[in-house]
Amino acid sequence: MEARHLRYALALAEHQHFGRAAASLGIAQPPLSTQIAALEREVGERLFDRTARGVFPTAAGDAFLARARGALAEMSLALVDAGRAARGETGRLRLGFIGSALLDPLPGVIGRFRRTRPEVRMTLQELDSSAGSAALLAGELDVAVGRGSPRGTGAEHLVTVPIGADHLVAAVSAGHPFAGRRSVDVEQLSREPLVVSADAAGSYLRSVFEPAALDSATLARDIHTIAGLAACSAGVGLGPERMRLIARKDIWFCAVEPRFRLPDLQMSFRAADSSPTLAAFLSVVRQNCADVGGRLDELLARHPAATGRQPSPGDS
Incomplete structure (x- = not known):
């Protein structure tokens, strides 16, 4: 049973006539009659009464059509949900950060991301740099913001991007x-x-x-x-x-x-993470951290999450 069979049955119930239903579907009447008959054989019940006054659903047909409407509606929603997930409009993002990043640049980044991706489930956790790196390497975070580059087993599998200098x-x-x-x-x-x-x-x-x-x-x-x-x-x-x-x-x-430059504020994420949600977040970071935009673009250019999606007008 395919979605088209459900659509055929619903069209026939609406128009109560094989010819009119076929015309609404853009097909010839004989194939529609054949497909409805095949559907009834598969269901094992007569779904429509063919009468001189028209074609009308049976009791079994009414029950089938009620479920068919729901199934087609769910299929439509599934397509919408798949598209939104592919564009990074839904999903989950787990962000760990050091406290000083909340002064700058995270307020602008998080604020813009929440405005443009309100249905992404965002989890925020304050962690020191080493704890954030460890959580990222353990798969407990999607993005970590800390001072300096992450260290430890597996750090070579992370992408680390500078997002702010400080003294x-x-x-x-x-x-x-x-x-x-x-x-x-x-x-x-x-x-x-x-x-x-x-x-x-x-x-x-x-x-x-x-x-x-x-x-x-x-x-x-x-x-x-x-x-x-x-x-x-x-x-x-x-x-x-x-x-x-x-x-x-x-x-x-x-x-x-003498003036002492602190280790750069760094944002890290897993190199293998091609999540559209991460891609959307990186687009926002790219826009909000213009002072390091060149280095940001250079490091992100080779990453699948960054290259798989261009920022949309809604990101600005």
């Missing part, structure tokens, strides 16, 4: 001696109690500060905690320059001298 800044309370200064040097900072993220203390800040300064530092989960502890005079908070976007009157930010 180190210091945050102090409004009453701190550094408040009002445009910059402060590393030597001065080394004599202060520090507040840093565990991720930074165990990796890239080791090239800037002596181990003793970091070993005694207060460890914070995210940049908002760093800023809050700095405001409480618990120490000098160290974090990315985008931390300046935190609007608080009780905090002063100073550039750190």
